[in-house]
Amino acid sequence: MVKKKIIPLALIGCMLFTGLPVNAAGIAAVEGTQARNSVTEPTDKKLESVIKVVKAKLFIPKEMIKFDYYYNTQNAYENAYWYLNWSNEDYSQNITVSVDQNDNIIRYNFNDNKDGRSTPKYLKSELQSTAMDFIKKIEPKVADKIEFVKAESYGSYSSQYVYTFRRVENKIPMPDNTVTVGVNFETGKVTSYELNWLFDVKVPSADVKISEKEASEKLGKKVTMKLSYQNAYETDDKGNTTIKAFLVYSPELSYASVDAKTGEIYTTQNQWVNTTENQSKKEAAADAAGNGGLSDEEIAKIEDLKGLISKDKAIKAVTGNSNLLLDKNAKSVSARLYKYRDYHYIREDGKSAEDKYVWNIYFSDPREVNNEKGGDTYRPHASATVDAKTGKLISFSSSVKDAYYYGLEGKELPKINYSKKQGxxxxxxxxxxxxxxxxxxSVLAANEGSYIIGYKGEKEIYGGYYYNYDRVHEKINYSYNGIHGAVDGITGKIYEFSYNWDENIQFESPKNIISPEKAYEYYNSMDTFGLIYEINNIHNYNGKAKVEQQAEGYSVKSEIRLVYRNDLYPPYVSPFTGKQLDYDGKEYKDNAGKYSYSDIKGHKSEKNILLLAELGVGFEGDKFLPDQAITGKELNGFLTKLNYYYDKQYELNNNNSSITRIDAAKFTVQILGYDNIAKVKGIYNTAFVDQSQITESNIGYAALAYGLNLITKNDRNEFRPNEKLTRAEAADMVLTLLSANK
Incomplete structure (x- = not known):
């Protein structure tokens, strides 16, 4: 990567209008790596050209007087591109633009660095044309080949709606190529843009020789629907969380498609040609001095009270275990005692989880590295975690000598003495x-070669093997919990060991589930299965460069193929109903129409109700019931979904009782931080005709809530303090609350 170079705005002006050259050597300077030749090299003329391209398509405000850039050279993973950045004087606003080597703007982002939330003023439907117009301006040739897919919101803090478009060729979708545009839902201005597109690629014709039915039948013989448990978290009113393990059917193959012309079944979108794999040297163990460590005095007190094992005993639990791979040169040992509590979960008896103490132990080789020719540069390291109460080993990880060591230092490869089965x-x-x-x-779920020590021709020689075991319940895999281990094929020692095992999980019963075959019928009957264009990446690697870190000789060529495939996401089918499930184990609903109501048309709060729905806030079902009283639990639910946090001392009753308008006024004024102001006596006179119904202690809250437009009066100038707050009024109030709390 060519490092960024700060350029005064005056110089940029000269570049744009006089062509004053910039030091090309400075642009091409690379720190620590060797740049690869790419289609375009960074020159002053090219930088000038790129800036002109950007300014012709994007408005850069005159206050953006700071400019810098860098040039990212082409590598094995991405093409070369220019990264440009404009900022104002105090860097509180900036615009960043990425331009590829063919002058295509591939990324744009405007950031005003404002913290906090934004209040939507526009609906998604109102800003979709803004997103499309931006694409037409930036990449008109792309705009002619896309169709709208979805619009999403990620809450009030995100400040934008994100519109996704996908490529279409010959009236057939190509979902691997997309354009996304973010539009600020408060200002209506575009704030982000990203183009994921293959230019100048040959697209096959739309002619097919395999029907959709034939493709489905072919996949049915290849794809097996696997029954497994997935995780969902349920939190009660007290904030305690338990795990619900729900059952799903999902394809055992993470990807599968059928060629629409040949009938060939593909199980990957990445084809490797003459590849060799090189595993880089693992990083050293983390430094022992980290946050959460306890002092010697604290440790002494804890040991007295809790009966924890000593540091020496904890270390002995590792060094005395002959099964572990612990290099004799890793003589430098440090250990720290840590305390933690899993606050999310409660025990079966309903009590909070107890504090747990563990010893984190680090082993390292204290010798200096010998960089002389023929010198040994390998310095082993290891880490372990030991239960400070029981002395049981919780985890262990040790470094190994891999292909980096043997290839770089020209060492003779050792003999592999243990097979994967023996391991x-x-x-x-x-x-x-x-x-x-x-x-x-538990049951073995995966076992493969773990690290490479060298090559025999183009074939990798593995020095060790890893083994992953899934937790099982009633013979069904629960992959969120399990055991991991790895065995060295040279010594037969274990160099990795860890496990993750939760308690208090509610497992769904597999009684009365449908068959895998029936689940597949449901899976492929959904409208996500069909004809598409997809990208296949052909990776070519020069096997002679096995230990080169720059991956010279590596290239990727992308081709387009016409296939049938299923893009169901999440890929979960209920084993009871055959319907698609979401990540919480509930029937999947498209967020685009999650909240759609039949009873708000023409209501004075219709727009605000719809704006809240755009943020993912509302009521299930097709009715909002705008004039029905809202409950404390429902209003708290609104604020929780908006991630609106406030001092819990002011919290409303989290139950199904209704709320009066004066209670709502007091609540909103308090959480905005105006409690003390509202309590000042003798200064408030609202002129409401029903002010006499408001107590003296509440008059300040009513006045402030009205002044902030949180609670409004009616046409008769009545505040109606003791009437129930309606759902529609709550929608108005919450949106105003978002605006007031910026």
């Missing part, structure tokens, strides 16, 4: 001793 036997014997109950409730 599994070694690990499982260890697991039965360390965590017998957990191992008994």
């Amino acid at each position: 599994q036997t070694i690990l499982e014997k260890f697991l039965k001793d360390q965590i017998p109950n957990l191992f008994e409730s």
